[in-house]
Amino acid sequence: MLGLPIRCIHSEDGCCWSGPLRHLQRHLNTCSFNVVPCTNRCPAKLNGRDLPALLPHNCPKRRLKCEFCGCDFSGEAFESHE
Incomplete structure (x- = not known):
C-alpha cells in the first residue's frame, strides 16, 4: 500500500x-x-512560496522605518504617520 x-x-x-x-x-x-502562518504574527495564512514576495510589501505587521524621522513602525501604524 x-x-x-x-x-x-x-x-x-x-x-x-x-x-x-x-x-x-x-x-x-x-x-x-503548504499554508504557513505569517512570520510577523499577523493572522494571514499564505502559501510558503508566496510568503517572501508578499511579506515585505503587504503584511500589516511588517516593520518599516520612516526615511525622514528614522522612527520604526508596523505597516499599519506607518500609514497614519506624518
Whole structure:
C-alpha cells in the first residue's frame, strides 16, 4: 500500500509532485504550497512560496522605518504617520 502512486494534497493549488505514498510526508515537509502562518504574527495564512514576495510589501505587521524621522513602525501604524 505504501508503494501506491499518489499526487500531492496541494495538486489542485498547482503542486506537480507525485510519487509513492511512503514519500508523501517527506515531500510535504518541503512543499512550497503548504499554508504557513505569517512570520510577523499577523493572522494571514499564505502559501510558503508566496510568503517572501508578499511579506515585505503587504503584511500589516511588517516593520518599516520612516526615511525622514528614522522612527520604526508596523505597516499599519506607518500609514497614519506624518
